[in-house]
Amino acid sequence: MASSTVTSPQPPRPPQPNLAFRQLRGQRSPAEFAAAVRRAAREIGERVCCDARYVGRVEAGEIRCPNYAYERVFLHMFPGRTLTDLGFAPRSSVRGRARTTDDADETKGACEPYETQNPPDPHQSDHQNDEIYEESDVLRRLFMTSGATVAAASLSPLGLAHDASAAQSPVRRAGASEAGALEEAVRRIRLLDDRHGADGLYRRAAAPLRAAYALLDAGATRRTTADRLHSGAGELAISVGWLAHDSGRFDDARSHYAEALATARMNGDEALEAHAFCNTAFLARDAGRPREALRAAQAAQRAARSLGSARLMSLLALREAGGWAGLADRTGCEQALARAQALFERGHSDADPEWMSFYGEAELEGLEAQCWSTLGDWRRAARHAGRAAQLQDPHFTRNLALYTAELADDLARGGRPDEAAAAGMRVLDLLGEVQSSRIQTMLAGTARVLLPHRRASGVSAFLERHASLPRTP
Template sequence: MASSTVTSAQPERPPRPNLAFRRLRGKRSPAEFAAAIRRAAREIGERVSCDARYVGRVEAGEIRCPNYAYERVFLHMFPGRTLTDLGFAPRSSVRGRQARGTGESWEAGEPYKTHDTRDDRDSRDTRNNRNNRDTQDLYETHDNNEESDVLRRAFMTSGATVAAASLSPLGLALDAAAAGRPTRRAGTGEAGALEEAVRRIRLLDDRHGADGLYRRAAAPLRTAYALLDAGASRQATADRLYTGAGELAISVGWLAHDSGRFDDARSHYAEALATARMNGDAGLEAHAFCNMAFLARDAGRPREAVRAAQAAQRAARPLGSDRLMSLLSLREAGGWAGLADRVGCEQALVRAQTFYGRGPSDTDPEWMSFYGEAELEGLEAQCWSTLGDWPRAARHARRAADLQDPHFTRNLALYSAELADDLARGGRPDEAAGAGLRVLDLLGEVQSSRIHTMLAGTARVLLPHRRSPTVSTFLDRHGALPRPA
């Protein structure tokens, strides 16, 4: 990776803060307000993955007008008010305005034009959104500067078949880069789209699992590092590109990890770690070590898992995020469990619970949006399962499945598969088969080698109990599954 060359640029007109929206938040933290927005969305059947960063961008005035999904949620939360009352500009005043950048064509000659971040909006009409909810809702979650014209086409899903297209629409042609021809420097538009690409992959993985995504994710990652080689117009943009490329490498590494491609995952995580250290990014370093610890545990290298988790905690300590320290303590606990060190595991679990109990904060990384009480329970269940305490593991796995938001199908299937396996190994075959059947019901929407592997292990444990009608039904349905490629 070559370091980005930074040149001077004219300063951009700063956005006007949205003070009305800030007043509506009141004494709640951005993370707490984002959680309230997500709850309101569920009340009216919308799905938005609002986080503290999105709230901050609205309050800073970077989002002049929300997309249609957010508009419906905000008007539901604050009945009787208009978008203008909430501090937003009228949609008619931002629609159709374009930035000063030069557009380039991609895919069947369709022109692509960069939108100015100050004039960001979703230009789709309400009728299209309602008629195509399954496909469109993935693009309603953030109102970033490239979303309307690029990322909606770059990441598309139909059921469990996911097409993750290249990021080449950002204005960087991969074939030109491969041929050695110079490419233009990256700007804030490319950095924003790269960040949004990471969010898209994470959201698609949460809903559908990794198997359908991994093969298509390499092209965006190549483009991200090509953007670094091309350089950036400003140091701040270069920093965003480094962080975005590193986070994308971690996301692609996780897709490999969850698909059972451990060597590929190790390579991607190492690439992210190198990127973090090259740019002095402690948050990215902690994230990379976090995932390396998880991978080491799954790959049967528990001592490496402990050391990676401890390295992650050293990197994360100055960041001030208790939730991040909680997750990293759980990663360490998983390593101690793999070493059959019950005392070490229990001590790490107590630290994880203590950190978690301190609550969320504005310093929590955006990528940790998946980490809630359900994930904490699920990871603790895995620790007790590794230690062979099946009843305790089953209790935590059941709580995880009960707490999980049903929109995130992949995690719901994962926790239910963990529950089925713990029940089977704990001598409760009928309950295990029932939980296994619930996982099978979800596999039409989820593609995860990890879950298939867990179910296969549960099926082997349940074979001696085939005379039970419930167990027999589970084994027959499991046996009829197509084998993952």
């Protein structure tokens, strides 16, 4: 228990929207305004990691006063104005109070970590919320129970320390045990996603991400440990970004991937850079930006060229194929697919990244199915999706549901409604174990395609069962 001489902190005030800053943005989107901020920073020799999420936090009042780098950029953009004119609180009013989580974000470095603090969804069942909290506890414990334990002072600004007096302790540097705990958190998130999907997990995965960047801020005892921390934080940002991606939160995913890419480039980590570009390509394809998907996939291949992993280059060729398919370039897509297959057949090597454990023959077939589906070749798409579902280890429920949903959609669009309904039923059987907005969106599209065929064998039963599913809020 904290000493009685310690003054109890005042309850946090709810943030007040920064209307002045919002007015200055005008008709520009948050992403466009963030790009303008980055350009202004370059003009005066500053470097800030501004994106749409940061702009949103400022406008929501979560950042009451920017750090000094952002201050210089904003005053350069709006000459003659003060911070108060821009809707911020005076720096003295922020620095004069005990630091809270928000204050820590307001006054630290220019590349600010991302955070997502979504409360539990009141519309979910108690069982679903229990699972969310259980996953949250698992992820927290990965940091709190490592050999030497993560420094309480490093975690306290992020809400992970339980002792109020620990927050007053000086921050100590991270060591090998903290780096190991971070790497284990990444593995655990990936495992939970493989088994259960992203929707519930995403709500709680931000806490380890904040802790990871707190460790980076604190520094490390050795250069090798610092490299591990940078790599681990970047991989964790990608993992959290994927959870956002699979949950349909594309803007959040884009921010997390951009953070990982910035971390990779600051540390000269080509493997992390390739991974960040790989996921960025996938996201761009799903978001309907095929040219960006193509360029990101090609950038990933340039970064990965010296790593010596044929399997990684195979996956990146598939990402490129997805971009070509989105551009309706069948020749480019076929060439990239052939390259992906040839590289895959070279087999595993010691150079294969750990995060690629998901990439086996089933994923190869599933990604090829998506390419043919994008090109409108439903027969070929269904053949590859069916192979993917057959090859997938049933232990990884999320991917099994994904490939089967792809199969159902390809069959429906290819004029085989009865087979599509049967595949759709198999997906519905799996949704009790999987929470993935992406899969639910695919299944909803299949249901719309099947509506005119409701009299076909099995279709009516599928449509009725699908209609009875609880709708995500």
